[in-house]
Amino acid sequence: MSLLPALIIAGPGSNRERDLALALELAGADPTVVTASELIDHPRQLRDARLVAIAGGFSYGDVLGAGHLLALDLTVGIGDELQATVDRGCPVIGVGNGFQVLIQMGFLPGGLGRNAHGAFECRWVAIDAASSRCVWTTGIEEPIHAPIAHQRGRYVHPDPASLADAGQVAFRYRSADPNGSVELIAGVCNAAGNVLGLMPHPENFVVRRQHPHASRRRNITPHSGLRIFENGVAAGRDI
Numbered sequence: 001m002s003l004l005p006a007l008i009i010a011g012p013g014s015n016r017e018r019d020l021a022l023a024l025e026l027a028g029a030d031p032t033v034v035t036a037s038e039l040i041d042h043p044r045q046l047r048d049a050r051l052v053a054i055a056g057g058f059s060y061g062d063v064l065g066a067g068h069l070l071a072l073d074l075t076v077g078i079g080d081e082l083q084a085t086v087d088r089g090c091p092v093i094g095v096g097n098g099f100q101v102l103i104q105m106g107f108l109p110g111g112l113g114r115n116a117h118g119a120f121e122c123r124w125v126a127i128d129a130a131s132s133r134c135v136w137t138t139g140i141e142e143p144i145h146a147p148i149a150h151q152r153g154r155y156v157h158p159d160p161a162s163l164a165d166a167g168q169v170a171f172r173y174r175s176a177d178p179n180g181s182v183e184l185i186a187g188v189c190n191a192a193g194n195v196l197g198l199m200p201h202p203e204n205f206v207v208r209r210q211h212p213h214a215s216r217r218r219n220i221t222p223h224s225g226l227r228i229f230e231n232g233v234a235a236g237r238d239i
Helices: 017-027 036-041 044-048 068-087 097-104 160-165 226-237
Strands: 004-010 029-035 051-054 092-095 111-113 121-129 144-150 154-156 169-173 185-189 195-198
Touching: 004 017, 004 036, 004 044, 004 226, 017 029, 017 051, 017 226, 029 036, 029 226, 036 068, 044 068, 051 097, 051 226, 068 097, 092 097, 097 111, 097 195, 121 185, 154 185, 160 169, 160 185, 169 195
Parallel strands: 004 029, 004 051, 051 092, 092 195
Antiparallel strands: 111 154, 121 144, 121 169, 169 185, 185 195
């Protein structure tokens, strides 16, 4: 089976693009990392991609708000092309700062505010898949362990119940809420189910040894984050 062409978008200050590349390679994709400016100059790359990911980090140093300037770059430069990519059913994922970008661009509902306690959170969490609509969560029944690293990861929405009823709550924190997100929401998808955004970083647990307690705890599902990317690649083969 041929490798799925995938595109990873990074901006100045992004720092998770290589992690995403490894996750996608292990899932069966052939990822190419491009900066936003390179993609704006060569938008055809979007038309050729069967999966798109927006990397995490601190694009533009979070000046004017987390993800704001990168979202502005993409909206002005290739907003129509990105919309067409979403509309044709291409699986799209934004993690951490990438989630913030997707919300800023209007591809995902709700918003992301400062953590309830005001501090930067950097630790491992467990999340559960909550949506049957999202192509990225298909068949995931075990909890996914992943690290978080953010100060603005508190998910907000005026009507979280309607979001859940629509099948757009993709992930919830399993127990303790690290940032005050409404209804323990850790990730959401669009109405079509092909665009996913989440604050935890599943790309950082695609190999068992990446977990800090891998050698001591046997109850950790090995490389559980990989399931998300395998689902994305499978969805990309169907478009």
